[in-house]
Amino acid sequence: MTRSFDDPMSKVLLIARSEYLRRVRSKTFAVTTLLAPLLALAVVALPIAFATMTGDEAARRVAVVDRTGRLARPLAEALPPTYTVIAEGAPVDSLRARVLDGRLDGYFVLPEGLLDGTAGAAYYSRGVGGLAQQAALQAALRDVVRAARIRDAGAPEAVLDLLGARAGLDLVTVSAEGDAADGALASSAVAYVLGLLIYVAVLIYGVMVMRGVIEEKANRIVEVIASSARPFELMMGKVLGIGAVGLTQLVGWSALMLAFSVAAGPLLALLFSPEAMSAPGMSLPEGASGELPFDPEELPSLLGRLLSPGLLAAFVGFFLGGYLLFSSLFAAVGSAVEQESDAQTLQLPIMLPIILPVFFLPSVLTAPDSGLSVFLSLFPFSSPILMVVRMAATDVPAWQVLLALAILVAAFVGMIALAARVYRVGILMYGKRATLRDLWRWVRTA
Secondary structure, eight states: OOOOTTSHHHHHHHHHHHHHHHHHTSHHHHHHHHHHHHHHHHHHHHHHHHHHHTOOOOOEEEEEEESSSSSHHHHHHHSOTTEEEEEOOSOHHHHHHHHHTTSOSEEEEEOGGGTTTSSOOEEEESOOOSHHHHHHHHHHHHHHHHHHHHHHTTOOHHHHHHHHSOOOOOOEEEETTEEEEOOHHHHHHHHHHHHHHHHHHHHHHHHHHHHHHHHHHHTTHHHHHTTTSOHHHHHHHHHHHHHHHHHHHHHHHHHHHHHHHHHHHHHHHHHTSHHHHTSTTOOOOTTOOOOOSSOGGGHHHHHHHHSOHHHHHHHHHHHHHHHHHHHHHHHHHHHHOSSGGGGHHHHHHHHHHHHHHHHTHHHHHHOTTSHHHHHHHHSTTTHHHHHHHHHHHSOOOHHHHHHHHHHHHHHHHHHHHHHHHHHHHHTTOOSSOOOHHHHHHHHHHO
């Protein structure tokens, strides 16, 4: 049984199909679908690769004024190999002059009270050379002073060796299917990526809906279309069509990123190798090993465990719910203005609920089961992002996921009704710059 064109649903689907095909067939869609995963990978990998490959290898000549009489040689051994260290008994003024005329790059002054903590060391130079070199100098001095203080306390060399040895901790997740290595770091990374994907997609495609409405209104195309379809059908058709474009692009991005993960194992093994982690720009927090908590070669199988069918289904569901919720409001804003510059003030109340959940990502990842995290994952304006993040970070009860989806659908139904009233009036309104007060009046009277 075929639908008549007089059927409102047929009109909505026809408009949605037109919007979808027009955008999917464009070169911009193909280029962004192919390049976005590469750009995301480059943003993560290139800074680490550059820090590894282009570390500061300039030779430096430094002096050490060692008033403790014990630290000059250990410090020379602890500094990076690009440093040439000379012990000096020359006056500080002489060393300062040699730094100023370029014969020395810098000099340490290690006071007598450094070992008992009553005085601090200093390094004098014309410029340390950036944060990487500063971290290298501080780390070398800290290690040398710590070892000397431990020896002064009477500890044998065996104690120093034991303190330098790392103690590993294997985290194991227990489930009905069996025990498996805990992927807290990997799951947090996946949660971040999924949350940011929904944030970016909802924002991009919501704004795309607004721009499409503004363009059709400015070109008076909407007046022609409005003669054969109701304003609500126009709005829903545009929202659904562009939403289908967004879903298609997300599926394409996911497939490409999954393919990249197969080749990412060797890259991660290179980037997190001991040589890379010891580069000047790669100083780690004290106690951090600098080693990945999983075998890089097993990255595809790890992602397969983390990206469960339930999580992927929730990702699609919450993306669609969040997109439909916000894009209907973007469409209403687009109908109320004649050019994009006039929409800045009106779209601010819509942009804030999309942006604010991103600031709560660290809190939700740190404590995904806290009361705040549960509330934010149920609140309809933040659940599209934060519920997916929670599901990737921890085991979320099914009733919370279903409740969040139900609340999101209810919020969409309510917002689409309000947006339709604004759209109905604004789509044929010309010559007047609408304000938030005008939009509220249209909601009450339309």
